[in-house]
Structure formats: C-alpha cells, structure tokens
Amino acid sequence: MKVLVLNSGSSSIKFQLIRMEDESLLAKGIVEKIGSSDAIITYQPAGKNKIREIREVKNHEVAIEIVLSLLLHPQHGVIRDKTEIDGIGHRVVHGGEDFSGSVLITEKVKASLRKFIQFAPLHNPANLKGIEACEALLPGAPQIGVFDTAFHQTLPPKAYIYGLPYALYKKLRIRRYGFHGTSHNFVAQRAAEFLKRPIAELKIITCHLGNGASITAVDGGKSVDTTMGFTPLEGLVMGTRCGSIDPALVPYIMEREKLGTKEIDSIMNKNSGMLGLTETSNDMREIEQEAARGSERHRLALEIYCYHVRKYIGAYMAVLGGVDAVVFTGGIGENSRLVRRLVCEGLDALGIAVDPAKNEKNERDIGTGRVKILVIPTNEELAIARDTRAILEAGAGRTASAPPEPPEKAAGFKPDETAKLVLLWARDPKAGAAALAAKLGPALGRTVAADAVRAELERLALAASPATPKTAASAVPVATVSVRAGTPVSASLAAPATPVSARAAARAGKPSKAK
Numbered sequence: 001m002k003v004l005v006l007n008s009g010s011s012s013i014k015f016q017l018i019r020m021e022d023e024s025l026l027a028k029g030i031v032e033k034i035g036s037s038d039a040i041i042t043y044q045p046a047g048k049n050k051i052r053e054i055r056e057v058k059n060h061e062v063a064i065e066i067v068l069s070l071l072l073h074p075q076h077g078v079i080r081d082k083t084e085i086d087g088i089g090h091r092v093v094h095g096g097e098d099f100s101g102s103v104l105i106t107e108k109v110k111a112s113l114r115k116f117i118q119f120a121p122l123h124n125p126a127n128l129k130g131i132e133a134c135e136a137l138l139p140g141a142p143q144i145g146v147f148d149t150a151f152h153q154t155l156p157p158k159a160y161i162y163g164l165p166y167a168l169y170k171k172l173r174i175r176r177y178g179f180h181g182t183s184h185n186f187v188a189q190r191a192a193e194f195l196k197r198p199i200a201e202l203k204i205i206t207c208h209l210g211n212g213a214s215i216t217a218v219d220g221g222k223s224v225d226t227t228m229g230f231t232p233l234e235g236l237v238m239g240t241r242c243g244s245i246d247p248a249l250v251p252y253i254m255e256r257e258k259l260g261t262k263e264i265d266s267i268m269n270k271n272s273g274m275l276g277l278t279e280t281s282n283d284m285r286e287i288e289q290e291a292a293r294g295s296e297r298h299r300l301a302l303e304i305y306c307y308h309v310r311k312y313i314g315a316y317m318a319v320l321g322g323v324d325a326v327v328f329t330g331g332i333g334e335n336s337r338l339v340r341r342l343v344c345e346g347l348d349a350l351g352i353a354v355d356p357a358k359n360e361k362n363e364r365d366i367g368t369g370r371v372k373i374l375v376i377p378t379n380e381e382l383a384i385a386r387d388t389r390a391i392l393e394a395g396a397g398r399t400a401s402a403p404p405e406p407p408e409k410a411a412g413f414k415p416d417e418t419a420k421l422v423l424l425w426a427r428d429p430k431a432g433a434a435a436l437a438a439k440l441g442p443a444l445g446r447t448v449a450a451d452a453v454r455a456e457l458e459r460l461a462l463a464a465s466p467a468t469p470k471t472a473a474s475a476v477p478v479a480t481v482s483v484r485a486g487t488p489v490s491a492s493l494a495a496p497a498t499p500v501s502a503r504a505a506a507r508a509g510k511p512s513k514a515k
Contacts, residue, residue: 001392002026002084003385004071006064007091008130010122011035013063017071017078017085018385026078027071028381031063039063043070045078060126061133068137088134088143089388091182091380093123095147097173102150102387105131105143113145115460117419118426119177119230125419132415144388151181154222162230171429176234178226180208184216185223186383187329187376192221194364194374195325203320205313208378209339210330211239211282215309217316225319227312233268236308239282242272243308277301284332284339306342313343317350325372326352334377340366344373413456417444421453425462433457 001021007014016028029043039057044050051070057063071077071085079085090105096116103109110128117124127145134143152160160176161169168174184206191206192199199221206216213236216226227235227244237243245268254264267276275282278301280290290298317323332339337359344354351370358366367373413421420443424436431439433454441448 001086001389002079003087003089003388004085005089005091005381005384005388006130006134007381008060008126010126013060013067013130015067016381016385018382020385020389023382023385029067029070031057031066033057034060034063041066041070043076045076048076051076059133060129061136064130064133064137082138085138085141087388087392088138088141089384090127090131090134090143090145091148091384092127092145093148093179094120094177095145095149096177097153097175099145099147099150100153102144102146102384102391104391105145109145111460114415114418114422115462117422119173121419121423125415128415142392144384144391146182146384146387148179148181149177151185152176152178152216152223152226155224155226159225172426174230176226176229178214178216178223179228179232180212180214180216181223182380182383183208183329183378184214184218184226186380187327187378188216188218188221190376191325191327191372191374194376195372197324202324203322204325204327205316205320205323206327206329207309207313207333207343208330209236209309209328209333209336212241213238213309213330213332215312215316217319219320225316236312237277237305238273240270240273240275242268242276274301274305277304284336288336288338302338302342306339309339309343310345310347313347313352314350323351323371325374326367327374327376329376329378334375335362337362340373340375413452418456418460420444421456422460422462425457429462 001019003018003020005016005018011034012030012032013034014028014030017026018024019026025046027043027045029041032040032042034057037056038054041053041055041057042050043052057066068082071079072082089102092113094113094116096112096119098112098116110131113124113128113131131143131145134141155176155178162174162176164174187206187208188202188204189199191204192202195202202218202220204218206218208214208216212232214226214228214232215236217224229235233241233243235243250264250268253259253267254261259267273282274284274287278287278290278298280298281287287298287301291302313326326344328334328340340359341354341356344352347353348369352367352373353369354366354373355368362375364376365372365374417440421436421440424439424443425431428435432450434450436457437448437450437453440453
C-alpha cells in the first residue's frame with residue numbers, strides 16, 4: 001500500500017509518498033510560492049539526487065499536478081501509474097468539535113471544514129483546496145482528513161471551557177481546542193513503546209518545541225490538557241507568537257498605539273515571542289549563539305522561553321497527579337541540548353534530572369531521576385499515513401467504479417467565496433441572509449442573491465438559531481477510527497526581523513527588515 005501525504009498551506013504544499021508495508025519513505029518534497037511565476041519546487045526521491053526547479057505555479061491544482069508528474073517521472077519517479085497511490089492523507093488544521101479522530105473525506109465532511117473556516121481562516125481554505133485538487137487529479141482515490149485538533153477532543157470541560165460567559169461558548173463555540181495533536185499523540189505512543197509499558201498505564205507530558213510550541217498532559221493515552229487554546233497563540237512563548245498574556249493588554253496597546261484588530265493580531269502572531277524579545281531572530285540556534293557571545297537580551301529571551309516550558313511541566317504534573325515521562329520533540333526539543341538542560345534545571349525534587357553526558361550525545365533517554373526524560377523525533381507525515389492506512393483497511397477503498405457522492409444543495413459558491421461568507425457570518429451570526437448578501441456582494445465584485453446565501457448557510461449547517469449551535473453529539477456522523485498516531489506540523493512563521501515600532505510593524509503586516 002502506498003499513501004500520499006499532503007500538507008496544503010495557503011501558498012505551499014508539502015508532500016511525502018510512503019510505502020506502508022515497511023513504512024519507508026519513497027519520495028518527499030515541497031512546492032512553495034504557489035500563485036506566482038517564480039514558485040520553487042523541491043523534490044527528493046529516496047536514494048537519488050534532490051531536484052530543484054523554479055517555474056510558474058498558478059494554483060493548488062497545478063501544484064499537485066506537478067507533484068504527480070514528479071512521482072511518475074521516467075528517471076526520477078517512484079511509481080509507474082497514479083493508480084498505485086492507494087490513498088491520500090491530508091493534514092487538516094481545524095476540525096472543531098465535530099471530529100475526534102481521522103475520517104474519510106466526504107461531501108458532508110467538506111461542509112464541516114467550510115464551517116470551521118471561521119476558526120482557521122488562513123488554514124482550512126488551503127486544506128480544502130488540496131482536497132478538491134486531488135478529487136480532480138486522482139478521481140476515485142480515497143482521501144482521509146487528519147486533524148490537528150482531534151487528539152485534544154478528550155479534554156474535560158473543566159480544561160477547555162474559558163472563564164467567559166457560558167453563552168459565548170454555546171453561541172460561538174469559544175473554547176480551548178488545542179493544536180499539534182498528531183505530534184503529541186505520536187510521540188506519546190513512541191514513549192510507551194520505548195518504556196515497554198501499555199500507554200493506558202502511563203502519565204506523560206509531551207513538549208513539542210519548535211517555532212510553534214505547545215505542551216500536552218497525556219493520561220492513559222488521552223489528552224487531558226494542552227497549552228494552545230482557541231487559537232495556536234495561547235500558551236508558551238514561541239518563535240514569533242507572544243503566548244499567554246493579560247488580555248487587557250490588547251485594548252490598552254490598541255488605544256495607545258492607535259492600532260486596528262489586524263494590526264494587533266500581527267504584533268502578537270508575527271512580531272512577538274523570541275523575535276520580539278531579541279529584536280533580531282526567531283531562530284533558536286542564532287539566539288543561543290548570541291547568548292553565548294554575551295548578549296544579555298538573548299540570554300534573557302532564552303530564560304523566558306525555558307521558564308515558561310518549566311512552569312507548564314510543573315502545572316501538568318499537578319494535573320496528572322504525577323508523571324512517568326517527559327518527552328521533548330519538535331525542532332528545538334529534539335536538537336537543543338541547552339534548552340532541555342535549562343528547562344529541567346531545579347526540578348530534581350520532582351524526580352526530573354538531566355544526565356549532562358547523555359544530553360550532549362542527544363540520546364533517547366537523557367534522564368537520571370525517577371521520571372524518564374525522553375528525546376523522541378516526531379513524524380507527523382508517518383502518523384497521517386498510519387491513520388490513512390487504518391481507515392483504508394477498515395473498508396474505505398478506491399471508488400473509481402462508484403459514482404461520486406453528490407454535493408448537498410450546491411449554492412454556486414466557490415471555496416474562497418464560501419470562506420468570505422463564513423467570516424461575515426461569524427462576525428454577526430444574527431444577521432439575516434439579505435444583510436449578509438449585501439455585504440458579500442461588494443467583497444466578491446458581483447451581485448449575490450439572499451436566497452443563494454441562505455442556501456449556502458443551510459448547507460453548512462449555519463442557518464440554525466445561533467443560540468443553539470450544533471454540538472459534537474449532534475454533528476453530522478462521519479466514518480472515524482480510533483487510531484493513535486501523531487501529527488502536525490508547526491505553523492509556518494515569519495522570517496526573522498527587527499520591528500522598528502509596534503505600530504509600524506503591525507501595519508506592514510509582517511516583521512520589519514533587520515537593520
């Protein structure tokens with residue numbers, strides 16, 4: 001069995017083709033700068049030289065067409081016919097409360113993904129573009145959605161409900177969702193394998209530390225708390241994200257700096273974290289080097305980063321009532337000896353102590369205390385492929401001989417148009433179809449009928465009374481499997497930069513250039 005794993009971003013597609021019999025990587029690559037005339041295509045077949053090409057790539061469908069042509073290439077390809085691809089596993093960022101596991105993608109599932117565009121406006125539309133491109137280019141090939149949020153659907157209400165008016169949760173589904181779920185799940189399973197103990201007996205704290213970073217408390221193989229929240233902004237100090245701050249700072253900064261919502265969002269997501277603290281870089285390797293050269297600012301940034309990781313480890317030990325293992329993963333967790341050492345300093349009384357020699361050698365088990373300290377590489381693509389295989393083996397085979405499932409009440413909207421409609425609805429769920437149509441028309445540059453808007457909202461299950469939104473229990477039933485495999489993929493962050501001022505950097509919509 002061969003599984004094509006796709007991670008479709010707004011302007012890029014990462015891909016891997018994996019042979020599942022031995023879980024070997026046949027080929028991997030990335031298409032970057034989709035939508036431009038100078039897109040970058042990188043392709044690496046197993047055991048062969050890397051290929052790099054710059055050419056025009058108009059859209060996601062063209063990008064995936066290029067991926068298939070590379071996989072089928074007479075000299076550099078790894079398959080002879082595209083029917084050798086038994087299934088496609090997609091990384092999907094947000095599944096809301098509807099999905100607690102990976103699913104076979106159907107029209108109903110796609111409708112749910114459109115509904116959750118309001119929660120992930122930058123990611124879910126891109127995920128949908130990848131899915132629809134595969135439908136056109138690989139007709140009949142089953143597609144599986146693997147969600148960043150699914151693993152955290154086991155959080156108890158006391159962990160995911162915010163201290164806001166409960167009516168906001170009922171109306172807008174504001175709650176902690178958590179992310180990096182596939183990665184946390186994957187490394188927790190690998191930790192249990194390493195310890196040779198059933199995961200049902202273990203209490204594990206998984207630290208996914210990269211440009212995007214989060215920590216999860218895993219009790220008996222289930223996520224019971226996690227640092228990221230309604231969005232990936234909450235929790236730890238990250239590469240360019242501020243992490244948890246006093247919410248009152250947001251209106252305060254907006255008022256003092258005369259900023260709008262997009263500008264303050266840009267500051268918190270793209271100009272904060274390690275980039276904002278150092279004012280030079282969000283690359284941990286560069287920050288460590290500057291700290292070693294005597295830079296007090298870089299040393300302080302390192303201390304802040306490691307302090308927050310250590311604080312959450314202690315908090316999650318309290319949540320779990322003890323811990324058997326702490327796992328470090330992600331680009332920083334797997335490679336930074338300094339960060340691991342600083343994080344674990346002072347935790348000896350809790351049974352957490354690092355062996356300096358083992359840590360320097362980057363061994364799998366670097367601890368000397370009662371609690372195991374493990375360094376486990378994540379493999380989100382393999383996790384997605386495993387979930388895809390499990391669903392295919394459960395009976396979701398190729399459907400070339402069967403007619404495609406008809407869409408539900410197609411309303412004549414393209415995916416990008418539906419995304420704009422959902423965002424308008426999310427801003428004012430009580431607005432009628434006519435009011436939404438009046439706002440949507442100018443955004444699309446054409447006249448939009450109220451009936452079309454009403455039909456599209458009904459198709460997305462958004463036309464019901466906003467006071468009684470659907471819960472997970474009443475969501476559209478989908479084919480799921482309880483497969484514990486890891487995932488995701490840290491969100492791509494902006495390049496290192498030096499903000500000239502909070503206001504100027506925010507209005508630029510990206511980090512300002514380093515001096």
